[in-house]
Amino acid sequence: MAPHSAVLLSLLALALAAPLGVLAADTHLHFFLHDQVSGSNPTAVQIIKGPGSASNALGGMAFGDTTVIDDALTEDPSATSAAVGRAQGYYMMSSQSGAVLMVCVNLLLTAGDYNGSTLAVIGRDDIMATTRELSVVGGTGKFRMATGYVMWRTNSSSGPDVTVELDVYVAALNGSSTIAADAPVSPIDGGGGAGTGGGSSGKSSSGAAALLPYGWANAVVAAVLVALAGCVW
Incomplete structure (x- = not known):
């Protein structure tokens, strides 16, 4: 796996966790x-x-x-x-x-x-x-x-x-x-x-x-990062 792909996957994990803090x-x-x-x-x-x-x-x-x-x-x-x-x-x-x-x-x-x-x-x-x-x-x-x-x-x-x-x-x-x-x-x-x-x-x-439905936010962020990761694999 290319180094930049690993970085993108790390960003994906952080993005999935971030809304829980943002929505407090x-x-x-x-x-x-x-x-x-x-x-x-x-x-x-x-x-x-x-x-x-x-x-x-x-x-x-x-x-x-x-x-x-x-x-x-x-x-x-x-x-x-x-x-x-x-x-x-x-x-x-x-x-x-x-x-x-x-x-x-x-x-x-x-x-x-x-x-x-x-x-x-x-x-x-x-x-x-x-x-x-x-x-x-x-x-x-x-x-x-x-x-x-x-x-x-x-x-x-x-x-x-x-x-x-x-x-x-x-x-x-x-x-x-x-x-x-x-x-x-x-x-x-x-x-x-x-x-x-x-x-x-x-x-x-x-x-x-404001507290937004975080399920949709997670899904959108995940889709974008996965697409980016696919482009550089």
Whole structure:
């Protein structure tokens, strides 16, 4: 095989992979999670009690303790501000030597352009740290095949009840949709940069790229490069 033919085949392989990166649309979401343990209608309920000794740093939680949640997500730190979704899943005390949780939660969005879409979040929550980073490992709807991360900060606490500020940064692939840069702003459509503590008043922090059906793009690029390769063989 001639050297230039090998080069063309290499370009073909790169071209087939490239659209997956080109079609990524970056989105920044900002909202607050309210973990309500106390009261007559808690949104966080312990379902497993571990055998370990209690940790004062987590209000009496011990290693192995597991709590299921259906926490409210709101636009602002106040629990009575506009609702934008629910955080549904669980967290457990996963360290024998510190106040560390393993968090596994689906962020169900219920307002604005992302109504009905979800983000799957999992990670290590060292609650004594100012900022914790958790992973976005998937999603549905407009966030199908999403990847990214969440900057997770404790905003306030009252006894066992905690309000957490979330800055979510995701890239998603959707072969049939476009997230328009001039779309109407929704409470979960960005704004309130990391650590500001403010509400969501702006659009997605990085805008968005049109998402085109990548199957046709792959086919066209492949056909052109194969034709070129055939001419020089």
